[in-house]
Amino acid sequence: AQSVTQLGSHVSVSEGALVLLRCNYSSSVPPYLFWYVQYPNQGLQLLLKYTTGATLVKGINGFEAEFKKSETSFHLTKPSAHMSDAAEYFCAVMVKAAGNKLTFGGGTRVLVKP
Amino acid sequence: DAGITQSPRHKVTETGTPVTLRCHQTENHRYMYWYRQDPGHGLRLIHYSYGVKDTDKGEVSDGYSVSRSKTEDFLLTLESATSSQTSVYFCAISEPAYNEQFFGPGTRLTVL
Numbered sequence: 001a002q003s004v005t006q007l008g009s010h011v012s013v014s015e016g017a018l019v020l021l022r023c024n025y026s027s028s029v030p031p032y033l034f035w036y037v038q039y040p041n042q043g044l045q046l047l048l049k050y051t052t053g054a055t056l057v058k059g060i061n062g063f064e065a066e067f068k069k070s071e072t073s074f075h076l077t078k079p080s081a082h083m084s085d086a087a088e089y090f091c092a093v094m095v096k097a098a099g100n101k102l103t104f105g106g107g108t109r110v111l112v113k114p
Numbered sequence: 115d116a117g118i119t120q121s122p123r124h125k126v127t128e129t130g131t132p133v134t135l136r137c138h139q140t141e142n143h144r145y146m147y148w149y150r151q152d153p154g155h156g157l158r159l160i161h162y163s164y165g166v167k168d169t170d171k172g173e174v175s176d177g178y179s180v181s182r183s184k185t186e187d188f189l190l191t192l193e194s195a196t197s198s199q200t201s202v203y204f205c206a207i208s209e210p211a212y213n214e215q216f217f218g219p220g221t222r223l224t225v226l
Contacts, residue, residue, distance in 0.1 A: 009154060032213055043204065044157075044217040051213045090156050094215075099164055100145055100208040101172070102215055104156035 002027045002093045006105035014113050019063075019078040021108050023091030026072065032094040033074040034102070035065055039087045047089070050074065061085070086112045117141050118218035120205050126224045133192040135221050137205030139185075145208040146188040147215065148172075148180060150201040157204060163188055195225045 007022040025031060035047040048059025055067040061084075065076045074091060091105040117140030127133050137146060144165050149157040159172030161180040169180050177199060181189045192199055205218040 004156075006156075034214065043219045046214060049214055092156075094213070096213075099162060100210070100212070100215060101147070101159060101162060102157075102206075104149075104158070106154050106156045 002031065002095055002103040004091050004093050004103055004105035006089075006091050006108050008108055009106060010109050010111065012111045012113060013081045015083055016080050019076070019081045019085060019110065021076040021089050021091075021110070023065075023074045023076065023105060024072055025074060025091070025093045027093055027095065029095055029097065032096065033065075033067060034092040034094065035059065035063070035074075035076050036090045036092065037061075037087050038090065038107075044090065047076070081110075081112050083112050083114065086110055118205060118207055118216060120203075120218040120221045122221060123219065124222050126226065127195055128226050129196055130194050133195050133223065133225075135190040135203055135205075135223070137188040137190070137218055139188075139207050141207060141216070142185060143207040143209045143212075143216075144185075145210070145215075146182065147206040147208075148178075148188065148190045149204045149206065150174065150199075151204060151220075152201050160190065160203075195223075197225050199223065200225045 003026045005024045033050045036044040050067045058064045088109045092102045121136045147162045148160040158174045163169045163182045179191045203221045206215040208215045
């Protein structure tokens, strides 16, 4: 079975500061890993994903994440926060052999202070 | 955006009444999923489908049933709604060859 833990249900950052959202996963097989963003009253939008190959993955809106197998982590970062980054972020793991089902973490809500 | 619609988008109902939510796709994807979103829990899988008339239970299936009689439609039914089923429900689609799911806009359900 797979599981995902996101450390911190709420994160507050100042505009221009580093955004760091932590995600640790558990999977019995090599995982595919995802970060989704949800803006208020909207659906989920894919930020980035890791499947195979390069472990540093770049996504939309200046976000990137690094897959670290030894640490079972897939932390999300952005060098400089913008007010528009205020949203909820979800980390998820997929096992291809299980019908592409996703297991999500509990989510981290980001507040950006001016 | 992937061609996924959910209906209704908002619904308020009373405890004990049956409710059916519809997910419709125009992408001809084989896999379809129903999730519920609750604070602190992220999204949790309710039921999923690998094809027409091929469905299975997810993590939180108690109190829910599904049907898929056509590729494009995946119905989620609450036979007798309870207040604990107040949530936002998302439908998603995928294909075996793909490495991601595509999500619908969600349905906000309130059970009074």
